[in-house]
Amino acid sequence: MADYVVGLTGGVASGKSEVTRRFEALGITVADADLAARDAVAIGSAGLAEVVAAFGADALAPDGSLDRPAMRRRVFADDAARLRLEAIIHPRVRTLLYATCAAARGPYAIAAIPLLAEVLPASAAPPSPSPAAATQPPPAMQAVSGAAPAYSFGPEAGAVADAPGCAPHAPLAAATGTGRDAYPWLRRVLVVDVPVAVQRARLLARDGIDAALADRMIAAQATRAQRLAIADDVLVNDGPLDALDAHVAALDARYRGLAAANG
Numbered sequence: 001m002a003d004y005v006v007g008l009t010g011g012v013a014s015g016k017s018e019v020t021r022r023f024e025a026l027g028i029t030v031a032d033a034d035l036a037a038r039d040a041v042a043i044g045s046a047g048l049a050e051v052v053a054a055f056g057a058d059a060l061a062p063d064g065s066l067d068r069p070a071m072r073r074r075v076f077a078d079d080a081a082r083l084r085l086e087a088i089i090h091p092r093v094r095t096l097l098y099a100t101c102a103a104a105r106g107p108y109a110i111a112a113i114p115l116l117a118e119v120l121p122a123s124a125a126p127p128s129p130s131p132a133a134a135t136q137p138p139p140a141m142q143a144v145s146g147a148a149p150a151y152s153f154g155p156e157a158g159a160v161a162d163a164p165g166c167a168p169h170a171p172l173a174a175a176t177g178t179g180r181d182a183y184p185w186l187r188r189v190l191v192v193d194v195p196v197a198v199q200r201a202r203l204l205a206r207d208g209i210d211a212a213l214a215d216r217m218i219a220a221q222a223t224r225a226q227r228l229a230i231a232d233d234v235l236v237n238d239g240p241l242d243a244l245d246a247h248v249a250a251l252d253a254r255y256r257g258l259a260a261a262n263g
């Protein structure tokens, strides 16, 4: 196991992939939940068979793969369908992410998890043995530069090591519950943060979907405030893309130091 794993989250189209690509370029292993979610329903998988059992054969494209655009339209128009799909995919994603981080070499690893701040309604949530997220301390942000920093860092290494909810070697079996609770092995959370209007514009431009679907996707996710509430570090990604390299380099240096001190 990479001894130090940072969870990275952010709203849809906030720029998580742009950020993780830059960490990867610095030699850091990134376990990506969106990719794991694809693996979980690959052709021939038990996950895809469960999806067909739950949603019918018209969930499939002509080549037998999951019809992703159709499923996107379907689950973001129907909360019950979305929860049903998540119930099939999320446990598999957690297992795949843990395996990737367990195999990672390097000073630390990143697990990119879009829904890390999402907490299911109690009626839909599996039982959770750990109140970790509820007892997380507030993030106590500390700006590192300027009046409007592009990123801010949380507490220093000593304070981080013993923070409630940081249990890097907790058994995978303990990983139930939802949201941050489901990932007790994350040592720290980095939030990629942008205003909703920026998110929406990027989502429309990248995916070519209609505005109503974009709005439903954003509405189905945690709010910006809910994400910031679980953040140890925040990278504000509302500037130009070429500003990201320096921000990621600063965070990478920070995480290498924290991993060396706390690994």
Ligand SMILES: CC(C)(COP(=O)(O)OP(=O)(O)OC[C@H]1O[C@@H](n2cnc3c(N)ncnc32)[C@H](O)[C@@H]1O)[C@@H](O)C(=O)NCCC(=O)NCCS
Pocket (backbone or CB within 6 Å): 011, 012, 013, 033, 034, 037, 067, 068, 069, 071, 072, 075, 082, 085, 086, 089, 090, 093, 113, 114, 115, 217, 220, 221
């Ligand atoms: C609905 C699906 C088939 C659409 O696939 P598509 O290729 O169009 O989108 P992709 O998987 O690349 O997701 C794009 C983004 O949508 C958002 N998103 C995806 N699923 C969800 C969800 N259940 N709730 C809220 N937002 C979501 C995330 O920000 C994600 O990064 C797919 O997103 C899916 O299987 N979702 C359920 C699994 C899931 O929750 N994945 C998110 C990470 S575990």
Ligand SMILES: Nc1ncnc2c1ncn2[C@@H]1O[C@H](COP(=O)(O)OP(=O)(O)OP(=O)(O)O)[C@@H](O)[C@H]1O
Pocket (backbone or CB within 6 Å): 010, 011, 012, 013, 014, 015, 016, 017, 018, 019, 034, 114, 202, 203, 206, 237, 238, 239, 240, 241
């Ligand atoms: N700082 C930026 N300036 C301009 N465009 C950006 C910036 N950051 C990201 N983008 C663009 O916005 C779009 C969304 O970014 P990206 O795909 O990285 O988001 P994401 O959070 O990974 O999305 P998803 O939630 O769908 O997985 C992409 O087209 C990306 O190139």
